[in-house]
Amino acid sequence: MKKWLLKNGRILNGNSSEQVPADILLNGERVERIGRNMTENGAEWIDLAGKLVIPGLIDMHVHLRSPGFEEKETIATGTRAAARGGYTAVACMPNTRPVTDSPEGIRWIKETSEKEGYSRVLPIAAITRESSGKELTDMAALKEAGAVAVSDDGVGVQSSRMMKEAMRLASAVGLPVVAHCEEEDLLVPGACVHDGRFAERYGLPGIPGESEAVHVGRDILLAEDTGVHYHVCHISAEASVRLVREAKARGQRVTAEVTPHHLLLCEDDIPGLDSRFKMNPPLRSVRDREVLLEALKDGTIDFIATDHAPHTTEEKAQRMEKAPFGIVGLETAFPLLYTHLVLTGELTLAQLVDRMTRIPAECFGLSRGVLEEGMTADLTVIDLAEERTVEPDTFASRGKNTPFGGWKAKGWPVMTFSEGRIVWEEARVRV
Numbered sequence: 256m257k258k259w260l261l262k263n264g265r266i267l268n269g270n271s272s273e274q275v276p277a278d279i280l281l282n283g284e285r286v287e288r289i290g291r292n293m294t295e296n297g298a299e300w301i302d303l304a305g306k307l308v309i310p311g312l313i314d315m316h317v318h319l320r321s322p323g324f325e326e327k328e329t330i331a332t333g334t335r336a337a338a339r340g341g342y343t344a345v346a347c348m349p350n351t352r353p354v355t356d357s358p359e360g361i362r363w364i365k366e367t368s369e370k371e372g373y374s375r376v377l378p379i380a381a382i383t384r385e386s387s388g389k390e391l392t393d394m395a396a397l398k399e400a401g402a403v404a405v406s407d408d409g410v411g412v413q414s415s416r417m418m419k420e421a422m423r424l425a426s427a428v429g430l431p432v433v434a435h436c437e438e439e440d441l442l443v444p445g446a447c448v449h450d451g452r453f454a455e456r457y458g459l460p461g462i463p464g465e466s467e468a469v470h471v472g473r474d475i476l477l478a479e480d481t482g483v484h485y486h487v488c489h490i491s492a493e494a495s496v497r498l499v500r501e502a503k504a505r506g507q508r509v510t511a512e513v514t515p516h517h518l519l520l521c522e523d524d525i526p527g528l529d530s531r532f533k534m535n536p537p538l539r540s541v542r543d544r545e546v547l548l549e550a551l552k553d554g555t556i557d558f559i560a561t562d563h564a565p566h567t568t569e570e571k572a573q574r575m576e577k578a579p580f581g582i583v584g585l586e587t588a589f590p591l592l593y594t595h596l597v598l599t600g601e602l603t604l605a606q607l608v609d610r611m612t613r614i615p616a617e618c619f620g621l622s623r624g625v626l627e628e629g630m631t632a633d634l635t636v637i638d639l640a641e642e643r644t645v646e647p648d649t650f651a652s653r654g655k656n657t658p659f660g661g662w663k664a665k666g667w668p669v670m671t672f673s674e675g676r677i678v679w680e681e682a683r684v685r686v
């Protein structure tokens with residue numbers, strides 16, 4: 256088994272505020288030892304020269320698009336993008352073609368990512384067959400095959416009865432229900448941006464915050480006596496946050512994630528009719544954005560997930576009303592959040608790291624997210640000092656669809672180890 260000795264790093268775990276100068280010995284898939292002035296025969300040495308070392312980032316919400324939409328992304332390109340962004344584990348959504356609603360589908364993702372993947376892939380299975388909201392999947396078999404959760408992401412489960420049954424079944428088999436919250440009855444056809452100032456100015460049909468919050472409230476009620484772990488995807492509206500906060504205060508097992516774009520942008524930042532700013536849920540009001548940030552700080556929102564949603568350049572070049580919803584996020588999340596939330600004093604570096612590593616792992620019962628002896632050898636080396644510009648053309652992802660092109664940021668991942676393997680490395684790290 257390959258051994259690496261990483262010399263002179265500064266380790267930061269999310270649950271501690273201290274950066275600890277240390278050497279790290281990786282032996283195969285494990286962190287064997289962390290200490291000072293270490294030597295090891297038979298290990299390859301790398302001098303990290305005082306760079307920050309954090310547990311590998313974890314993203315519980317990405318779209319890898321394969322099978323079926325390989326023109327947008329593949330497991331190879333999506334997990335390479337993850338590795339480049341410092342992520343060592345990503346949970347992929349089942350809105351592929353076919354939808355991941357069978358044990359074979361789950362096994363295919365596991366086998367393909369084993370063969371072609373860089374970072375670890377944790378498959379999420381559908382709640383209903385074809386995510387069409389009509390018939391539940393065989394959750395026991397899906398869990399047995401390796402699904403980590405169930406979700407019909409891309410669409411909301413419209414029927415309350417179906418959602419209730421899904422929660423009962425998911426609770427019985429021990430799978431979290433990960434909900435894309437969207438009440439279609441409250442949507443206008445063709446709605447493509449938040450129902451607010453921007454929509455009004457450009458005469459576009461808008462997506463109201465209530466279309467999300469109505470599902471969040473409904474689901475919290477439905478989940479209450481099932482004991483299920485209920486998780487809200489890409490939370491975006493003030494009212495949804497209020498409902499999650501109340502449920503948590505009552506002790507209910509509810510968790511929520513927020514995306515980097517909903518933390519960093521609002522409708523006022525959309526420069527014009529530009530489909531790179533079109534995603535679901537949409538960029539909402541400045542007030543919503545402030546509430547999301549407060550909720551992330553106080554723990555109402557548990558962690559950050561990118562909702563990495565690659566599309567082709569041709570698809571995204573269409574008019575705002577026609578282009579598909581979604582933006583990529585894996586390769587820019589950490590530096591953008593570090594620069595615009597940590598360097599501005601909104602979050603500490605440890606708080607940010609915690610919400611991208613230990614907390615998502617804890618919410619989903621993964622034994623990852625902490626850099627300690629005996630843990631899986633997942634870690635990311637970050638260069639906090641150098642400032643660079645976001646250049647979509649350089650992305651490892653097939654998707655270049657980001658609203659952050661041209662933004663400057665610090666805090667770029669320069670080396671990523673996933674289960675003891677180097678999955679991303681910048682040429683100049685090893686000299």
Ligand SMILES: NC(=O)N[C@@H](CC(=O)O)C(=O)O
Pocket residue numbers: 318350408409410435533534535536562564565579580581582
């Ligand atoms: N977020 C998006 O805007 N798009 C996602 C679907 C989803 O996450 O709901 C996609 O699959 O493209």
Ligand SMILES: [Zn+2]
Pocket residue numbers: 408409410435488489535536
């Ligand atoms: Zn969604």
Ligand SMILES: [Zn+2]
Pocket residue numbers: 316317318348408409562564
């Ligand atoms: Zn999604």
